[in-house]
Amino acid sequence: MVDFEVVDLGETEHVDEGDTAPDFTRPLVNAEYWEDASLSDLTDEGPVLLVFYTMDGAFPATYVWNEIRDRGWGDRLTVVGVSISTPYEHETLIEERGMDYRLFSDPSNAVAREYGIDHDLDGMTGISEPRPSVFLLDEDRTVEYAWVATEWPEFPDYDEVEDAIEANV
Amino acid sequence: MPADQPSITLYRLQACPYCERVVRKLQEYDLEYRSRFVEPMHSDRNVVKRISGKRTVPAIVDENTGLTMSESANIVEYLEKTYGDGGAA
Numbered sequence: 001m002v003d004f005e006v007v008d009l010g011e012t013e014h015v016d017e018g019d020t021a022p023d024f025t026r027p028l029v030n031a032e033y034w035e036d037a038s039l040s041d042l043t044d045e046g047p048v049l050l051v052f053y054t055m056d057g058a059f060p061a062t063y064v065w066n067e068i069r070d071r072g073w074g075d076r077l078t079v080v081g082v083s084i085s086t087p088y089e090h091e092t093l094i095e096e097r098g099m100d101y102r103l104f105s106d107p108s109n110a111v112a113r114e115y116g117i118d119h120d121l122d123g124m125t126g127i128s129e130p131r132p133s134v135f136l137l138d139e140d141r142t143v144e145y146a147w148v149a150t151e152w153p154e155f156p157d158y159d160e161v162e163d164a165i166e167a168n169v
Numbered sequence: 170m171p172a173d174q175p176s177i178t179l180y181r182l183q184a185c186p187y188c189e190r191v192v193r194k195l196q197e198y199d200l201e202y203r204s205r206f207v208e209p210m211h212s213d214r215n216v217v218k219r220i221s222g223k224r225t226v227p228a229i230v231d232e233n234t235g236l237t238m239s240e241s242a243n244i245v246e247y248l249e250k251t252y253g254d255g256g257a258a
Contacts (some may be wrong), residue, residue, distance in 0.1 A: 036204070
């Protein structure tokens with residue numbers, strides 16, 4: 001047995017099932033350009049899977065987006081990511097991962113604070129990013145399913161997310 | 170896209186003075202516009218090529234008049250004629 005240190009992130013008062021997910025406006029990056037967009041612009045069109053993930057370039061970002069791409073969730077609903085990376089880094093990630101998904105850019109991490117999922121990174125002074133989190137939202141931004149990491153690193157239970165999509169979309 | 174989006178779309182590059190010149194003119198005439206930022210590499214600008222035929226920015230699409238245009242001098246002249254004092258709109 002290898003000694004494997006998983007950090008307990010502790011409890012947090014985060015946006016949860018039944019809540020209305022706070023709306024926000026940030027640059028939304030697609031494969032070709034970025035422009036300001038609101039979460040509600042996306043939910044107005046249908047259900048949305050909102051995925052908060054580590055900054056682009058960290059290995060969990062690669063793992064999470066490969067898995068979501070391979071499971072083809074984007075065929076069933078709008079999948080959108082949020083990280084603290086800049087639009088330029090998002091362009092690189094989208095290209096490298098062959099992603100059909102758009103990514104919000106929030107270097108200030110204010111969206112994560114609003115959702116109660118912000119996480120100060122040890123050893124990277126001054127950098128705060130979202131805890132890995134997944135929120136399934138309906139057209140009114142009501143949270144149908146929520147998963148927020150309580151350990152670091154931790155990955156979503158993809159089968160559970162898929163069940164929630166099956167049940168609600 | 171939602172119905173309340175501005176009818177003018179500006180394709181721009183961060184820190185590009187020619188783009189800022191167009192922005193100043195849009196602001197001078199109090200025009201609503203949305204900004205779409207592209208990347209510095211010309212080869213990464215297919216969207217601009219698709220709408221305008223060229224990969225240069227700035228480029229604007231004005232749904233009020235159905236016009237698409239690039240080159241900042243042309244755009245500024247167009248905005249002055251269309252939205253300036255005595256303009257058509």
